[in-house]
Amino acid sequence: MTSGRPRSIWLALAAVVVYVLLAAGLGNVLSGLVSDDQVLAQFALGHFIPLAIAIVGLLVLLRWAGWGQDVWREPPTPSLTPRRWWLISIPVFVVLLPISQLGDVPWAARPIGFILVIAAGTLMVGFGEELLIRGVLLTAVRARHGELVALLATSAVFALAHIPGSVIAGTPLGAIAFQVSFLAASGAAYYWVRRVTGRLWVAMIVHALTDWVLYLASGAGTPAASVPQSHSSDSPNPFQVTIQVLLLIATTISIISVIREDRRHKRGSAAPRVERQ
Numbered sequence: 001m002t003s004g005r006p007r008s009i010w011l012a013l014a015a016v017v018v019y020v021l022l023a024a025g026l027g028n029v030l031s032g033l034v035s036d037d038q039v040l041a042q043f044a045l046g047h048f049i050p051l052a053i054a055i056v057g058l059l060v061l062l063r064w065a066g067w068g069q070d071v072w073r074e075p076p077t078p079s080l081t082p083r084r085w086w087l088i089s090i091p092v093f094v095v096l097l098p099i100s101q102l103g104d105v106p107w108a109a110r111p112i113g114f115i116l117v118i119a120a121g122t123l124m125v126g127f128g129e130e131l132l133i134r135g136v137l138l139t140a141v142r143a144r145h146g147e148l149v150a151l152l153a154t155s156a157v158f159a160l161a162h163i164p165g166s167v168i169a170g171t172p173l174g175a176i177a178f179q180v181s182f183l184a185a186s187g188a189a190y191y192w193v194r195r196v197t198g199r200l201w202v203a204m205i206v207h208a209l210t211d212w213v214l215y216l217a218s219g220a221g222t223p224a225a226s227v228p229q230s231h232s233s234d235s236p237n238p239f240q241v242t243i244q245v246l247l248l249i250a251t252t253i254s255i256i257s258v259i260r261e262d263r264r265h266k267r268g269s270a271a272p273r274v275e276r277q
Helices: 010-033 039-065 087-099 112-142 147-160 163-166 172-197 200-218 238-276
Strands: none
Touching: 010 039, 010 112, 010 163, 039 112, 039 163, 087 172, 087 200, 087 238, 112 147, 112 172, 112 200, 147 238, 163 172, 172 200, 172 238
């Protein structure tokens, strides 16, 4: 059930543009005020101020638009018919991946202050990006399209929204292309974290955990530098590779699941019309 102003995809995309301008534009300007060797100051300036403004702006937008609780929650997929219990594997893999990467963090070289500041910043990232993409944009797309479009659109926008920050940071085009594919797959996984649990806040926490581990492992102060690159001198961890492969397989199969879900909804909405004839 909806309330307030109509769910406008254009309004949601405008929110994405403003958010990117703040997170990537203002964030990079502020982080550029300090030298690259001041990683913690670079991170704090590039995250706390622009993200605070962006998050407050999103909350004001939701209040102004009067969009309901469906931005924050929905029926968990295991409560639907068919229950599709296998989809629970996607959130499980998403959580296992950063946990498996904790061993890659050089904890001895990470002071407690550094760990806590990164945790606070990545919590803001998880809250803001999930509220924007899997909250505002997802419900706007759902108001006019089925779940397949919702899954693909939110995953694509999530990936593309990170391009400006990478371009500003001077990331090579090949690395940007890899980052876009990596982030699109991550976006699809976060979509299922929200849907399987039925709660947006769970996706926020999982997103924050993932970014927290990435930042700690890389020691980077900017988002573009923390995202995995297409090449690495280290030998891949077999356990991590296995999780990544299984997660990719599960999210790929999930596309078939949402196609079938859309078909069921179409048949269900057409049934009353048939009975009235």
